Amino acid sequence: MRRAKTPAAIGILAALGLLLFLLPMAGLIIRAPWSQALGELADPTTTTALGLSIFCSLTATGIALVLGVPLAMILARTRGTLRNILRALTTLPMVLPPVVGGVALLLAFGRRGLVGSLLYQAFGIQIPFTTAAAVMAETFVSMPFLVIAVEAGLRSLDHRYEEAARSLGAGYWRVFTRVTLPLLRPAIFSGAVLCWARALGEFGATITFAGNFPGRTQTVPIAVYLALETKPDAAITLSLILLVVSVAILVGMRDRWLGAL
């Protein structure tokens, strides 16, 4: 096939776009304090932030799985206006500026918030500026990724498998656990990885709703942002770690995502 020749201008603009992606990565890798990287990793601030990030992002992914799979099931079953409303609600956090998400969470769960005030008066519970708040903020921004992947999986599922199982005498829960969930496993897995990656990098909603308390709410992205002024080497090392994790996820999951999204 002979295509029309691509004008040089298109090529130049594309190259500029590519450079915008490439140069920051190059900067990060070239300026990385490779010799001190191990030392930085041993720094208690770094390890605490890393540990907290891993805990919060995994917990957020777990909550997203427990709440998001049923949500995706409801979404896959509804039609018409209701479905559009539900879908807009669940995907809003994907496009909402994370800071706005953080503010919204504060207004709902803060001490004077919609639900938060009730919680505080009834049980003396305060959510903002705790690890729970960091987990909530991460769940808020990352769950849509899981819901969308699982819903897509459900819509492409051949429901005759479930019908075959029913005709063999399997009740709802047996069909769900032995047939539906195993068949959905690829979609759930890719959705969960995407969700976890988003939770791991969460910054805006977390710092707004959970603040910056080392060991409690200071996750890696927040630690990076703050260390950039005082300890740039630590910031670069932590950034590198996040970069490596992202590349690993991208390489490991590229086939699945092309199908799921």
Next chain:
Amino acid sequence: MRVRRGAFTLDVDLSAAAGETVAVLGPNGAGKTTLLRALAGLDEMEGRVVLDGEVLEDTGRGVHVPAERRHAGLVFQDHILFPHLTVLENVAFGLRAQRRPQPAAVARAWLADAGLGERAEAMPRALSGGQAQRVALLRALATEPRLLLLDEPLSALDVSIRAEVRRELSRQLASFQGVRLLVTHDPLEAMALADRLVVLEQGSVVQSGAPDEVTARPRSRFVADLAGVNLLRGHANGDHVTLIGDALVAAADAGSGDVFAVIHPRAVALYRTRPDGTPRNVWHGRVDSVDLYGDRVRVRVAGPVPLVAEVTRAAVRELGLAAGADVWMAVKATEVAVYPA
């Protein structure tokens, strides 16, 4: 029972005895799969379904036994084996769901009996199409259902292995004690497996009976086509039948009233000029199409009496029969079978 799907309505009254294989035969879109799904309890319907005296469905009285408690074995066109389970676990699935004792051992016995014992640990994707469909049949049979529902069980298979799977299916069906309902658009499949044939067209039963009976006296174009005969419909008056459009067909003993007239393609003779002889039926027409059937040729002729004639290849060559050619058709009155519509 009655099932509505938008503008389409399936309205069927059907009964089957234990140990009998009933084949529901009909063209695509006749409502066969809809019928099966409603019987399995998978689709909404109106009416009554009774199995062994137990009411499974009675919409008038609000009775609906859900699919998982109907004990109806279901075999799909393309096996639908659970892809994440081994062959053995697929067969054992229903046994486990119904909490039968020793599910794995029972499933293994079924597989061994069908000669699939060594494939027990294989995953479904490793099976050939024929093996997968045989396993799907075993999965449905293993729970010893009272009703076996087969949805085009052979049509997704390659023609080369269809005969082998059909024999196996026939053997398994013979030893199955419950009601067997097979749905298909393939007449060969229906003839080979069924004790009784029910022909479904556009949502209603147009004919039912023993396979030989049905094909001997077709009551619809679909059945006539599958029996390979010409079906004409008209009004009988003693020694002739008047077709719609006023063409006359002479018959030995036509009787009276609305009738079907059947003419076998082999009984239709073709001529280039108007024949002069004993046949009392002589019609003019134009060749519509010429198709090869083995060593015979079927010539479709359009005209006031549209017919298909079956002739030899030599005859086609000698007469120069091609689409558009003018021909005369002759049929003896004794070759026209007439029966009431």
